[in-house]
Structure formats: C-alpha cells, structure tokens
Amino acid sequence: MNDSERQREEVDCGEQWLAGLCERSAEIDPARIKRAVRVAIEEQWLARNLSPDAPAGLSRRARHAVREALAVASRAGVRGHRRVVRVWAWIGGGLAAAAAVVLTVFGPWRMAATSDGDEASTSFVSAFEEFKDEEEELDQELSQLRAAFSDFDQTVAKGWGEESWEEPVEKASDLTEDGV
C-alpha cells in the first residue's frame, strides 16, 4: 500500500468517525430563506424581462418607466418582501391606465420619500408628465405588462400560502417605514 492509499484509508476511517459524531444536516427554519429567495426571484424576473436587452415585447420606454418607478420605490425605503410584492401590485394596477394613473400611483411615494428619493421621484414624475403617448403605443404595452404582473402576483401569493393576491389597503405614510 503506498502513501496515498494509506492516506485515503485513514481519511475514510476519520470521515466515518466524524459522520458518527455529527450529522450532515443541521436544523434550520427555511421560512426566512424562502422569503429572501422570493424577493430574489422577483428581482431576477424584473432584470430578465425589463432590461433593455430583454429579447421580446416591451419598448425601451416602457421598461425604462417601470425600472425608474421601482428605483424610486427602493430609494424611498420600500424594502422587504411585502414591500416588493406591494410594488408589483401597485404597478400592476397602475400601469393599466397608462401614464396618468402611474403618476397617481407613485404620488404617495413621492410625498413619503426621503430627500434623495424625493429628488429622484420628482425627476421621474417630471419625465412622465412630459411624455406624450400620441399613438397609444405605451398604453398597449402597459396592458401587456399588467397581465404579466397579475400572473406574477398570483405566483408570489401562492408562495406565501395565500389563495390569491389581494391588494393591501394601507395609508401612504406606511410606505416610509424601513424594512418589513
């Protein structure tokens, strides 16, 4: 038996000893991990479907609008899973009625934002106000987005053990809270 084989044998023996002492799996509550994974899935979904490089569907303008909106929400302190889900739900509802309604939806964020977020959201809102959707191109795309978000909300709700997503009724001031 050469040195390497002897080492392997001793390692086998040592690993059996360790396995007898210490199980390979430790107890951990997966609920918090699964919540974090849900958020990561949402973010990834967003990155895949709304990036300028996404292969199909939405125009750069539509994607840019949604990404900006989410950035504003993020800067305003909208964090944690419930917050993210709420962002999706609000956007899903707001986008259907195109730019004017989106403005309304993001109004509370603008008012509740921190100074940095306030500046950014004001800029975003100004850009929206200047946007003329003369050919209703954005309106159609936003409708598609709404359908996608609706499906997505149901998926997220299912992940939370809920039958379906119900849009939360909360005061705008709640949105300034940090975390969940």
Add this chain to the structure above:
Amino acid sequence: MRGERSVIAHDWAEVIRRAKELDAEAFDEIVDAYAGRLYGFFHRMLGRREEAEDLVQEVFVRVVKSIPEYREEGRFEAWLFRIAGNLVRDRLRRSTAGDAGDPQAGMSDPPSDRAKGVGDGLERREEIDRLQPFLAKLPSVEREAVLMRHYGELSFAEIAEYTAAPLGTVLSRVHRGLAKLREWMESPR
C-alpha cells in the same frame, strides 16, 4: 443514504430546469434539500449561528441570480457548495483574526441548533460541543476541506477544482485535519 441521494439526483435535472425559469416552488425544493447542510457547513466553519443563517440565505439568493449560468456538467451540490465556499472565504478574509478563530464560538448555541439525529444523550451533545473549538483551531484550509467533504459530500477532485489546489494537497488537508480533530477529541479532558 446513497439510495436516497440517487432518487433525488433522478429528479434534480427537472428541478433545475424549473429553477432556471424562476419557478418559486423549484427553489423551495432546493432550499429544503440543502439549507440544513449549508447551515451545518457555515456554522461549523464560522462557529456563529446567526452569521451562518445569513450566509445560507445569501447562497440561495446568489443561486437565483446565477442559475442561468449553471451548466449541468458537474453535480449541482458541488456548484452550490462552491458558492458557499467562496462566501465563507470572503467572510473569513474580512473577519479579524480573533473573530475567525474564536475557540469558544458556537459553544452557547441552543440544543435545537446542534446536529440532529445523534442521540438525545447529554454525553453525546457534550461531544458535539467539544468539537466546535477544535474545528476552530484547525487552519481554515483544513477546516474547509474537512467540512466540504462532510456537509457538501464533495469529492476530492471537486474540492481541488474549486480551491485551485492539487488533488494530493486536498487529500493531505483532509487527512491532517481529521487526524488532529480525532487526537484532540480523544485526548483526556
């Protein structure tokens, strides 16, 4: 144990395919299958329960982000534990020397957090408690190799690949690490 693993492996390609489509339930399956092992790995590497939980979460978040890049050329768990290994190395690099090698680390964890299925005897628990400071005494490369084998069930070749170390070096690290642990554990208290 091996039989159970082969059943899991049989369905794994489908789970990965669904995960690549960002199917939340597929990720739940991945979390259920690996969270305990990853937690054990991080806990024994760092000796700190909360930090271990955070890192388990971070692994899965990274999996969500990088799963499109995963190619089914190697075993999924080898890929997963490579992410875990990189995270723990970063963490150890950032830690102060005192934090990283605290021999008392993990000694105050509640019983529910300790390895399960090792018997309910107080004596057994004490043995597991004794292990943690000895693990902390090992050089991190030896500790990592031993725990990658134990919790990740990685082959020597897989560890060698991800640590960019020769196969013989990995074998020696595991050999030395285990020998020291046994010697320390079996020495009179």
